[in-house]
Amino acid sequence: MKKIINAPADVVVDALRGMAAAHPDGLRVQTDPAFVTRSDAPVTDKVALVSGGGSGHEPLHVGFVGSGMLDAAVPGPVFTSPTPDAVQAAIGRVDAGAGTLLVVKNYTGDVLNFETAAELAEAAGVGTRTVVVQDDVAVQDSTNTAGRRGVGGTVLVEKIAGAAAERGDDLATCHEIAERVSANVRSMGMALTAPTVPHVGEPSFTLADYEMEIGVGIHAEPGRERVELESADGIVRRLLDPVLEDLPFREGDEVLLFTNSMGGTPATELYLAHGIAERMLADRGLRVTRRLVGPYITSLEMQGMSLTLLKLDDELRRLWDAPVRTSALTW
Amino acid sequence: MKKIINAPADVVVDALRGMAAAHPDGLRVQTDPAFVTRSDAPVTDKVALVSGGGSGHEPLHVGFVGSGMLDAAVPGPVFTSPTPDAVQAAIGRVDAGAGTLLVVKNYTGDVLNFETAAELAEAAGVGTRTVVVQDDVAVQDSTNTAGRRGVGGTVLVEKIAGAAAERGDDLATCHEIAERVSANVRSMGMALTAPTVPHVGEPSFTLADYEMEIGVGIHAEPGRERVELESADGIVRRLLDPVLEDLPFREGDEVLLFTNSMGGTPATELYLAHGIAERMLADRGLRVTRRLVGPYITSLEMQGMSLTLLKLDDELRRLWDAPVRTSALTW
Amino acid sequence: MRSAANSVSEHRDELVELDRAIGDGDHGENMERGFLAVRNQLELTVPESPAAALKSVATSLISSVGGAAGPLFGTAFLRASTAVGDAETLDGPTVAAALRAALDGVTARGKAEREDKTMVDALAPAAEAAEAASTTAGSGPSAVLRAAAEAAETGARTTVSLIAKKGRASYLGDRSAGHLDPGARSVVLLLNAFADVTGAE
Amino acid sequence: MRSAANSVSEHRDELVELDRAIGDGDHGENMERGFLAVRNQLELTVPESPAAALKSVATSLISSVGGAAGPLFGTAFLRASTAVGDAETLDGPTVAAALRAALDGVTARGKAEREDKTMVDALAPAAEAAEAASTTAGSGPSAVLRAAAEAAETGARTTVSLIAKKGRASYLGDRSAGHLDPGARSVVLLLNAFADVTGAE
Ligand SMILES: Nc1ncnc2c1ncn2[C@@H]1O[C@H](COP(=O)(O)OP(=O)(O)O)[C@@H](O)[C@H]1O
Ligand SMILES: Nc1ncnc2c1ncn2[C@@H]1O[C@H](COP(=O)(O)OP(=O)(O)O)[C@@H](O)[C@H]1O
């Protein structure tokens, strides 16, 4: 295993310390239990947004803490959801009395731990609502599985619901908007290589030199199929087709296209894939009016990418455009 | 070779097309010859900043085109400097009559091609000045080599000189400020893995599982030494010590610390290393007042990192803080 | 409990490997971290009753394991604690009732049925075997736990051929078959440890 | 010129490998791209004189090769073009003068001396050998080019043991020894191609 770390067990806390040092103005970082809050939290009268999950997907969620997005992020150990008391502590720190919206990716561990955290918070008098993001179309048979995983769509939910909270929407409205994004967003990912979890020390799976995994999850969960490497055109089509069919997205729809790197894929390849996706969408009569390109929800150093499509309406577009100031996303 | 590409020979142009699609408002992209300009160029009365070099180091330089930084970036083929006519065409597009500052990384190819470009531009009536960035302390014997390479310091030169141009400084002043940054910045990098250049198809070098390369360049040029993998503490010390000794940086100095990913290193590892560097600098009595952490000058998918230190004065700090709006750097 | 913690630590790598095959490779690390917390807590304050001990275990697990296993094992111990009530020592029927309560808690939280290839495939037969053993005259807690552990072992082994329908392994579909479920394996390790200790007392 | 382009294309992978060993692996690609541009340009407009042909080659190389090799080979052909002047055909002494001018151009731009392990180590002996051959009575351009190519070959071979002091290979320090310099190899390929064609005419 080749990593720039000290002890594998300390990776998350050591990284948080570095994050605190790097962003002394914008962020407050606590390590026991571990969570990151915007430095001006609690923000008077504002609904608080709290998310979290296993580490290893950075910048998600810690990189999205800041004005216009998350009030707090709770990182668990690498690929392991955080515990309820950590989540509850973060909620306690940022809730301003207007209630807290929890953004949870649909994994058994995240759902269960956030469920308990919400119960604990409610018992402590904090009103909570939860949106469970489940946008990964790679999971086909969702009744015979733990259901669709939350992937790229999570970034968009956090940005858009964060903007709603920032403009002063109440908890019910923020929740409704988050659910609206969640209902209109679909994603699919692929991998060329596997990541190595520090405390495991070996790659999460093995792919031959000529193979790629289509439909991979952000914990390097296996995908729909393992196939021979293809051109970028072929890869993008394999991701886009199932996404388009799923909602379904139709001719004339206005969409946001989010081309995401799984971590190890260079910017050139990502832009190249983005260009292909834009062309394919234009060919099918969809109107891409907003886009996000970069490594925003990753799987450690995994090489690969995902495509996320969100159907926009006027309000979602406006909320997307609203200012955001976080360490990973700023405009 | 595992990459998300179509034909290796088309990678740069295909990626530029994707970049154009991703940033329709801020950027104008031309593919023959290839260059990227801010969409509002030429900006009346403003000194233009033009940089460029081989592709594969993204976001450098194309990601730094925008207000407060570069007016144009000229990407060559992967790891190969662009030709003089491409550079000259870019200069011609963005020069507003106030002259153009060329930011060149010190590599034989870049220096020679930009030299010719500057001659061509001067012949066409454009005033030019050139700053050659050479901040890589890994190159020790600079008289018996092509000299120190331009690495992480380039990002800081482009940001700070870009801010000077944006506030209206004239060509001589912009040039003086760029030279000042260049004189006060030092860097050193390391690699855990090698990148694969698309048209080569094989990794640029081979490291054993237990080895790392200290002092590596951004074209995966060999470094000072190949040693056994160490802890993050050890790695950071190996980078920081030669950087500190070189200028030298002294107790009490105010510095900007730039912790850079070579491309494939995840955010957690980078923040972790950044935290260690901050601690080591504090231990030596240096005052880190500004920081930049992320993948800003990369070597394709290479795993590794570099540390860059810039000695700040009031003016450089103010110019660093000035607003910047590019696809890769915004505040 | 200390012996449970030791057993989990000893088998950390095995659990990691099992989880790496059909999950995300953290189960061994998660359980080890959890039972270290359990042990530390029990050393800090000695619980006054079996119920208090079980509750302390539950709280430690919930606040240190994370992942899917944390809330599920946490709920299991929490429900077991309630089931034990104010009993001062655990007899066979109480052990059986505790296991049944644990199972009910896990299925209530995780919604997994038998043959979904989860810890339920070890815990359900364990609870049944415990009930059966506890009704046999003269079966003390140790015999009940031994019966539960053996049934869990057999149950866990059935997970090898199953296709996962819950948890992270479910994303593998057919490819999840042929691997032992790590959570089921943990149930076996815990019950074996409890049986060993109770038998030795 | 077409045959030079072919030779470069044929040896693309060899040049890439040489550059991968002590540089950044793009030299073969760079040269191939450059001489494709040269060939396309010469097919578009047939130059009226040797000087015009050399100038067209220079312009094509400068505007398509990039890297260190682009400006250096570009300058070489540009200076050669000037040296040839308005000669309508190239005799031995003119060829020799062109090579000398090319060498001067390369050293002026690149500041490399002999034994710095660059293309100069092939070009310098080639220019000298050409001058020597051209003063021999009756040596036509073909004999001069053949002598130059042979001297370049010998010169290039000396780069194997040298430690690079210029260009990207210089960063390798001692580790650059033991490898043939790719730029020197390109000089050999080009001179051989020119000698072959001139000999066959
Ligand atoms: N819904 C569920 N009901 C019961 N047990 C489950 C469920 N989901 C997962 N499990 C158990 O949890 C184990 C995985 O735990 P662990 O690896 O610690 O968590 P994660 O899957 O979040 O990484 C599985 O082997 C399985 O036995
Ligand atoms: N200063 C110099 N003078 C003469 N030749 C040089 C100089 N620097 C580099 N070269 C030649 O250029 C060759 C490398 O060319 P190429 O690989 O195309 O460019 P780059 O090094 O920019 O990747 C070297 O093999 C060497 O012969």
Ligand SMILES: [Mg+2]
């Ligand atoms: Mg997990």
Ligand SMILES: [Mg+2]
């Ligand atoms: Mg090159």
Ligand SMILES: [Mg+2]
């Ligand atoms: Mg797991």
Ligand SMILES: [Mg+2]
């Ligand atoms: Mg080269």
